[in-house]
Amino acid sequence: MHLGVSLVFKPVAHHSSAYALTVSLRDRVLRRPLGLHFTVAQLEQEADEFHLTAWDDELLVACLCLKTVDAFTLQMRQVAVLEERQGKGIGQQLVAYAEDFAREHLFRKIILHARDTAIPFYHKLGYTAVEEPFVEVTILHQAFEKTLTD
Numbered sequence: 001m002h003l004g005v006s007l008v009f010k011p012v013a014h015h016s017s018a019y020a021l022t023v024s025l026r027d028r029v030l031r032r033p034l035g036l037h038f039t040v041a042q043l044e045q046e047a048d049e050f051h052l053t054a055w056d057d058e059l060l061v062a063c064l065c066l067k068t069v070d071a072f073t074l075q076m077r078q079v080a081v082l083e084e085r086q087g088k089g090i091g092q093q094l095v096a097y098a099e100d101f102a103r104e105h106l107f108r109k110i111i112l113h114a115r116d117t118a119i120p121f122y123h124k125l126g127y128t129a130v131e132e133p134f135v136e137v138t139i140l141h142q143a144f145e146k147t148l149t150d
């Protein structure tokens with residue numbers, strides 16, 4: 001149980017100033033530690049995705065992307081929590097918000113590629129491993145999925 005500040009969760013539009021903040025956060029938490037950076041083409045490919053965010057007042061503390069796979073399925077990508085706010089329940093709250101968002105948009109399943117260090121996090125949130133581990137963006141990942149119940 002994590003008790004803390006109450007956060008605001010909301011979707012933001014691609015190319016908005018809030019979206020630019022998500023790119024900075026994801027670059028810092030997910031890309032730079034691997035020596036990688038986003039390309040313009042990669043960010044353009046996100047235009048059709050949902051971009052969900054968590055805010056502590058004006059501060060963006062976490063974000064993720066939801067990509068439509070088919071009429072029933074979303075792929076959750078790029079889950080990132082600000083380093084100094086990790087381990088305080090924010091990732092769990094943001095994923096729960098993403099699942100509610102998916103249900104409201106009539107999706108029934110979420111799939112994702114978890115990096116090895118985040119695998120216990122997704123187990124904790126009720127996701128099930130569905131394949132053997134594989135290498136993606138230079139590190140070991142494993143495919144997970146969760147069927148959304150009402």
Ligand SMILES: CC(C)(COP(=O)(O)OP(=O)(O)OC[C@H]1O[C@@H](n2cnc3c(N)ncnc32)[C@H](O)[C@@H]1OP(=O)(O)O)[C@@H](O)C(=O)NCCC(=O)NCCS
Binds near residue numbers: 001029080117121
């Ligand atoms: C992974 C990440 C999204 C988790 O978000 P978080 O806010 O730090 O996690 P939470 O505090 O919500 O944790 C929820 C539960 O999962 C557990 N958990 C989270 N990360 C864990 C880890 N790496 N190992 C073991 N357990 C973990 C927590 O202990 C907590 O369990 P509890 O409720 O029993 O205390 C976040 O730490 C992060 O951004 N990490 C760096 C980027 C990354 O790896 N993103 C995922 C890419 S697939």
